[in-house]
Amino acid sequence: MAVTIRDVAEASGVHVSTVSRAFSAPHLVNPETRTRVLAIAEDLGYRPNRAARALTTGRTHNIGLIVADIANPFFPPLIKAAQAQARLRDYHVFVADTDEDPQVEEDLIQTLTKQVDGVLLCSPRLTNRTIERLREEVPFVVVNRRAKGLPTVLMDVGRGARLAVEHLTALGHRRIALVTGPSGSWTSKEMQEAAATMSDVDVVFLGPNPPTELGGLAAATDVIASGATGVLAYNDLVAIGLIEGLAERGKNVPGDVSVIGVDDIVPGRLSRPKLTTIAMPTAAAGRIAVDLLLQSVDSAATAAATMLETALIVRESTGKAHR
């Protein structure tokens, strides 16, 4: 016969609700009690029944995670970290991809709200007004974009852009191209604002561009035409594509042009030259976003913005200016 929550409660000498909390809200249970209950549950072979629990708690123990483009290697580390953190709290994560389409994004949110306890919106392309309206339906946490009145997790890409431009100017570059991302991207806007305030350097803006290798590949002619010797690209994919596009036009990186990416994805560590980049703390963002979301599910949301640090990682794609 299947082991029930009552069996575990009896064997542990605690109330059924304590066993339930040991699984669903372990932070609310005295650590010693929790350890004992979980050990006894394991000995007895007890596994909490999600469907039954959903009926009594009104919780699904699922969260939704909506991303703009699952094919962009920026997202998987964030998704992986969010999943691992959710699993620690006995939650499953369902991922949905919007194809960078605001209408699809809205449809997905409306479908998901019925099936999850909360939604992480990563790099949303929705208008603020739409986000404002949807938040009535389910707790949200927004990642990688400011959203008034909602908990948000941001990465300080503005500071990253300043570090990148300083690195290039220290190498003697006086004309720098910022290869921007999609219009509507918060990250792209932050980078532009930060770069526009830098002194001792000309910054030209080239874009908008698709946030992909092909976007970077296509931007190579504009970069050459701009006369820039240093480039900050919207992300590592764009940087990798750009380096390839420059090579096809006889330009060497970093001999002729220095290129810096953003994200620190694995392909940039293995490309030749290895990519100088602004590392984004995507895994930390995923973990923190899940913690904030589960807090919002348990109680009222704290509508604060959490800003995470970025860092410049110098590898081989940047060098001294020769002209």
Next chain:
Amino acid sequence: MAVTIRDVAEASGVHVSTVSRAFSAPHLVNPETRTRVLAIAEDLGYRPNRAARALTTGRTHNIGLIVADIANPFFPPLIKAAQAQARLRDYHVFVADTDEDPQVEEDLIQTLTKQVDGVLLCSPRLTNRTIERLREEVPFVVVNRRAKGLPTVLMDVGRGARLAVEHLTALGHRRIALVTGPSGSWTSKEMQEAAATMSDVDVVFLGPNPPTELGGLAAATDVIASGATGVLAYNDLVAIGLIEGLAERGKNVPGDVSVIGVDDIVPGRLSRPKLTTIAMPTAAAGRIAVDLLLQSVDSAATAAATMLETALIVRESTGKAHR
């Protein structure tokens, strides 16, 4: 006031059930009627209410898609194609990642079954016995692995492996290393079986290896020790990591060692040297799998295996043997 399905039916001069089918099972509606109904629905601003429909049809209009590792670039094109195909049929896709862990995979399936009409299992690591048991709960389609009694979509990686070995032997290579993938991988097993039957060539098997760049990087010493001059890697990520690992040990590709990957992911098209690879029809697999799954949802499953063609794409990472 919100436009209802009755308003659309009245304006179109058809029964309510015809309007419903025009959205949920368009292939069952006469094309002219369907076009008229959808045009009128759009004019009136009618949008089908999924929750209400689920109550009357018992359908959620969601499907689950379970992948072994969302961070592997093999999966996103499959996911994207499955999503696009599902959207055409008014279905949403929820993606879940198992971290290559069979226990997580089983948990996710059990959670998803309550919320979706069917599940696509991509490269599952579950035992056949577990799949056999779970299929009672919800319609399944299995991608990238054989599963008795279930509809499956396979890519002919055995033929791909033979093409790769033939390409290497035609270039004069007489000793070839197969850098295998995770144990339990159907693809890896197929490749090994195909390579083992080739004549005029020594094939050594090196593995199992993690299916990642780091797996390939670590395999470089074994490849050098094996004396092989040609390598077929489990996938493009492993091939890219291996090329980097060989370079770190002073070996040039293709000068000293020829390397072939499997998948044809974008990073392989941009790496230097550009990667020779076995192209896997992942997008077609995603589309066909969704079609099969929705057929299974509508009626009894046809438990046939669909085998898709693979192809050798020769780029720069393979060349003549020099010893």
